[in-house]
Amino acid sequence: MARIDADFLQIIKDFSLFDDVYMNCFFKDFPEGIQFILRKILDRSDLVVKSVHIQDVMVSMTSKTSRLDVFAEDGEGNQYDVEFQFLPNENIPKRGRYYLGNIDQNMIRRGEDYDTLHEAYVIFICAGDPIKKHKPMYHYTMKDEDGNELNDGQHLLILNADYEGDWRLKDLMNDIKAS
Structure with a gap:
């Protein structure tokens, strides 16, 4: 039997969904996982995820490229980017704005009417409170x-997985943080 180095074993024990490698393994062949998370966060039991892309890259020839942690689309065409942020910084709101713009740009094709734009959600699940107003969740719209x-169909949600008080997603946040 192979012996595992104690330091390596500790790294494995510490994995959570905030680790890209673990997150990729968890969602790659289990789209129901992100569907479950989205249903809980958005409080929508009818949401059905049609497709999931892990570490999806939105390439632009003229601007910054975005790498989305988990990108999902539901049966109605609404699009969701779920980002797991272990070290959230003060730029989360502007990063969310940028990601929403990228989603919109990729949602509509040349010649299509703007009415074809579906709802777009960027959801940051953060280990900590980047907004620093001591709330469990922030939901921004125009x-x-x-x-x-x-x-206009744009939603930026920022979840504080470390929020200490009681709230409807406390168990889910604890599961996401669990190693």
Whole structure:
């Protein structure tokens, strides 16, 4: 029997969905996993994931390339980018804006009407609270100065997996962090 080095064994024990290698193994052949997570986060039991792409690269000839952790599309054409951030930084909101723009750009083809754009979600599951307002989840949409929703279909969700208080996703966040 092969003997495993203690340091290597500890690395394996510490794996969670915040590790790209483990996340890739977990979702690659198990799209139901991301479907379950999306259903819980969005509180939609009817959401059915049609396709999943792990570490999907959105290449642009003129701008920064994006590497999406888990990219999913549901049966209605809505698109979801789920990012697992172990070390979230202050740039999460602008990164979310950039990813939403990339999703939109790849969702509509030349000559298509803007009405063909489906809902787009970028979801950051963070080990920590990058917004620093001590909330479990932040859901951003476009609104005017009076608080009226624009209903443009873009959603940026930032989840604080380390939130200590009770909330509906606490068990899910603990499972995601579990090694």
